[in-house]
Amino acid sequence: xxxxxxxxxxxxxxxxxxxxxxxxxxxxxxxxxxxxxxxxxxxxxxxxxxxxxxxxxxxxxxxxxxxxxxxxxxxxxxxxxxxxxxxxxxxxxxxxxxxxxxxxxxxxxxxxxxxxxxxxxxxxxxxxxxxxxxxxxxxxxxxxxxxxxxxxxxxxxxxxxxxxxxxxxxxxxxxxxxxxxxxxxxxxxxxxxxxxxxxxxxxxxxxxxx
Amino acid sequence: xxxxxxxxxxxxxxxxxxxxxxxxxxxxxxxxxxxxxxxxxxxxxxxxxxxxxxxxxxxxxxxxxxxxxxxxxxxxxxxxxxxxxxxxxxxxxxxxxxxxxxxxxxxxxxxxxxxxxxxxxxxxxxxxxxxxxxxxxxxxxxxxxxxxxxxxxxxxxxxxxxxxxxxxxxxxxxxxxxxxxxxxxxxxxxxxxxxxxxxxxxxxxxxxxx
DNA sequence: TCTTTTCCTGACCGTATGGTCAGGTTGAAG
DNA sequence: CTTCAACCTGACCATACGGTCAGGAAAAGA
Numbered sequence: 001x002x003x004x005x006x007x008x009x010x011x012x013x014x015x016x017x018x019x020x021x022x023x024x025x026x027x028x029x030x031x032x033x034x035x036x037x038x039x040x041x042x043x044x045x046x047x048x049x050x051x052x053x054x055x056x057x058x059x060x061x062x063x064x065x066x067x068x069x070x071x072x073x074x075x076x077x078x079x080x081x082x083x084x085x086x087x088x089x090x091x092x093x094x095x096x097x098x099x100x101x102x103x104x105x106x107x108x109x110x111x112x113x114x115x116x117x118x119x120x121x122x123x124x125x126x127x128x129x130x131x132x133x134x135x136x137x138x139x140x141x142x143x144x145x146x147x148x149x150x151x152x153x154x155x156x157x158x159x160x161x162x163x164x165x166x167x168x169x170x171x172x173x174x175x176x177x178x179x180x181x182x183x184x185x186x187x188x189x190x191x192x193x194x195x196x197x198x199x200x201x202x203x204x205x206x207x208x209x210x
Numbered sequence: 211x212x213x214x215x216x217x218x219x220x221x222x223x224x225x226x227x228x229x230x231x232x233x234x235x236x237x238x239x240x241x242x243x244x245x246x247x248x249x250x251x252x253x254x255x256x257x258x259x260x261x262x263x264x265x266x267x268x269x270x271x272x273x274x275x276x277x278x279x280x281x282x283x284x285x286x287x288x289x290x291x292x293x294x295x296x297x298x299x300x301x302x303x304x305x306x307x308x309x310x311x312x313x314x315x316x317x318x319x320x321x322x323x324x325x326x327x328x329x330x331x332x333x334x335x336x337x338x339x340x341x342x343x344x345x346x347x348x349x350x351x352x353x354x355x356x357x358x359x360x361x362x363x364x365x366x367x368x369x370x371x372x373x374x375x376x377x378x379x380x381x382x383x384x385x386x387x388x389x390x391x392x393x394x395x396x397x398x399x400x401x402x403x404x405x406x407x408x409x410x411x412x413x414x415x416x417x418x419x420x
Numbered sequence: 421t422c423t424t425t426t427c428c429t430g431a432c433c434g435t436a437t438g439g440t441c442a443g444g445t446t447g448a449a450g
Numbered sequence: 451c452t453t454c455a456a457c458c459t460g461a462c463c464a465t466a467c468g469g470t471c472a473g474g475a476a477a478a479g480a
Contacts (some may be wrong), residue, residue: 010447010456017457031329036245039438051459054439111328117387118321119241128390136391153415159408162388163377170376177327178372180338181346198369205363206416220426220477227427249468261429264469 018056020046026067030108033115034064065123068116071109072127078102082139087151088209091142093200096168100196103172110172136161153208160207167199228266230256236277240318243325244274275333278326281319282337288312292349297361298419301352303410306378310406313382320382346371363418370417377409 008016024046028037039060043050057063078098085091103110121128140157147154171178179186187195204210218226234256238247249270253260267273288308295301313320331338350367357364381388389396397405414420 008447013447013457033243033245033325033329035243035247036329038436040436049459050438051440051461052457055458058439060438114328114383115243115325118324118383119243119246120386121390125390128387129394132387133391155412156404156408158391159405160412162380162384163409163412166376166380166384167373170372173324173328174372174376176330177338177342180331180335181343181368184339194366195369198366199373202365202370202373202413202416204416205418206412206414208415218477223427223477248466250466259429260468261431261470262427265428268469270468 014056017048017052020048021053021056021063022067022070025063026070026108026112029064029067029115030111034060034119039063061123067109067112068124069127071106071113072124072131074102074106074109075099075113076131076135079135079139082142087149088143088146088207089204091146092164092207092209093204095164096200096203097196099164099168100171100192100199103168103170103175104192107172107175110169114169114173151209155207163203167203171195224266227258227262231258231263231266231273232277232280235273236280236318236322239274239277239325240321244270244329271333277319277322278334279337281316281323282334282341284312284316284319285309285323286341286345289345289349292352297359298353298356298417299414301356302374302417302419303414305374306410306413307406309374309378310381310402310409313378313380313385314402317382317385320379324379324383361419365417373413377413381405 021042024042025037028042028045031037032041037060039053040050042063043053046053053063057066079095081094081098082091085094116122116124117128136158139161143152143155143157143160146152147157182191201210231252234252235247238252238255241247242251247270249263250260252273253263256263263273267276289305291304291308292301295304326332326334327338346368349371353362353365353367353370356362357367392401411420
């Protein structure tokens with residue numbers, strides 16, 4: 001048998017197990033919420049003994065915090081597509097594409113984030129008040145510039161951002177509802193395409209950019 | 211002292227305590243999720259002994275189920291404003307108004323509903339497959355009729371409904387985030403007015419109804 | 421008034437949970 | 451080969467949870 005498998009090096013062991021645990025945690029937290037998730041279940045999903053989880057992440061809160069922070073990172077990067085765009089059609093269009101893709105690829109992360117914010121952001125309140133606030137201020141200014149340049153209708157930038165977040169994340173957070181209304185079937189490739197196009201066209205027309 | 215308070219009649223006692231418990235439960239479930247909520251905390255908020263809760267609602271699930279069902283009722287009624295409208299401007303406009311008002315008046319209920327759906331609708335899956343599916347089919351047909359009559363652009367009715375739900379409920383479910391971005395202050399009367407107007411104008415323009 | 425039914429609750433119970441720890445294993449360093 | 455530090459884990463613990471129950475209080479009915 002080729003079960004040879006050379007012994008893993010220290011850093012590899014650490015990285016591999018942390019990743020394994022974080023992935024399992026994201027899934028379990030998404031499905032059960034922070035309160036409903038148990039370290040035992042996360043351990044089972046990760047295929048590790050519970051005590052090993054506590055070796056890498058001392059407490060349940062520590063583990064949860066890392067999961068939430070990871071998701072936050074992904075989302076901030078989604079906005080890169082918005083910058084350096086000549087106008088709202090390209091910028092907001094690309095942002096919608098990026099966020100819809102995140103909803104599709106990381107629905108669990110989206111749910112954990114939604115859950116965290118819904119419960120009053122007990123662990124990432126400081127991020128909301130610093131990073132997210134700065135981010136929002138910056139993009140609102142960008143939108144305002146497009147308005148001043150006559151590239152779109154004079155809408156309220158903040159409420160436009162809320163609409164972008166709400167609409168795109170809905171496909172992850174309420175994916176179960178959408179699936180149920182879709183005859184119990186997950187959206188197909190073509191249906192995801194239609195969803196993206198629908199969202200893009202309705203919003204871009206809604207802000208007078210088309 | 212006028213602590214006279216004539217003894218309550220049986221039906222009154224029952225109704226009063228059930229209401230008290232359901233209100234407390236809605237708040238606690240919204241803040242902590244199903245798994246994070248405890249019967250003891252709900253009892254404290256309601257100002258009753260824990261054992262009394264189990265007298266009216268045998269299990270935590272029973273209590274939770276009633277809370278979710280109550281919210282579902284409110285939402286179905288919000289759609290009344292959509293029917294009997296001559297066109298999308300009045301119909302969808304009124305629906306947005308109604309749902310924004312629900313987000314403002316019943317944010318806890320909205321959060322409980324969101325949480326339930328996000329976790330795979332373990333207790334109201336049957337409602338999704340019957341009542342909600344019928345509701346959705348009916349409204350999608352109504353929207354399609356407006357499209358056929360040339361009263362709005364040919365958008366996908368389902369995705370329009372998702373956008374309506376997502377955008378309006380966002381103001382309840384992510385109210386904490388919005389408040390944080392609003393300098394830590396709850397939206398004022400005027401800001402709520404602006405939010406409603408923003409959502410209405412963007413969506414109605416987005417579907418070519420203006 | 422007396423009886424019956426509903427309402428109420430302090431005390432209790434079995435279980436599951438987050439977290440600990442002593443002791444063993446294994447890769448790294450010299 | 452020896453030493454050291456990092457990694458691993460079965461067994462354990464204190465606590466908190468959902469739920470039960472016996473027995474008392476109070477309203478309804480006769």
